[in-house]
Amino acid sequence: MDPKRTLALAAALSLAALPLAAPAMASTSSSTDLTGSLTQLNDSGVTADVTGSISGTELTISITPSGLLAGAPHAQHIHIGGTNSCPSNDTEGSGADGALQVSDAAGSYGAIAVSLTTEGDSSPDSGLAVDRFPVGDASYSRTLEVSPEVAQQIADGDGVVVLHGVDLNGSGSYDGDVVSDLDPSLPEEATDPAACGTLDVASMAMPGGGADAGDGGTAGGVPTASLVGGAALAAAGGAGLLALRRRRGQEG
């Protein structure tokens, strides 16, 4: 074969190989791990750990709550919208004694995108399907279908998990004079948010080196640049940690 044609063929082949590599990368990243750490709203004392994944339009999510009112159903949703964030626990709302109601927090975490029901429909229509939500601190785990749009938003880290139902007056059940802003047939306690946390895309493991650079025991085989970085980190000491925390705080 003419050497020029051979070269051209080689070039064409190497170009052809590129599109093969791209879909392979896309498919490995199409399942995204999710994690969340919910903290209290309305001084509820409620916390919850969330793990899950989104693969295509299939959402798997597990919630382990602590501190929810026993014997009462707790509506739980993935909200999307607003600033895709949680209001702070001390945010004043329109409920009794400044309690935060659902609509008060809409600017932070938007509307219901997924109702995390125990069975059946999981659309926003089931947002208050009280007979299909966990009771008390029951742990929750389910795999659900969501719309392509919602799946993308969750994979982008825009989801916020909210658990509802707070015993504001400590009576042991949902009651009180102020009605819910979602359903006036219910007291606000039945729907006020109890805990909130962003549904974060789990960070990938850092490639080796960085975390160990400050450890003198492993310094032997580390390239000079890493050693310098390690020394700088060691010199910065607590201040470096503080800066990292601050940066995280700003993201949250």
Ligand SMILES: [Cu+2]
């Ligand atoms: Cu909600």
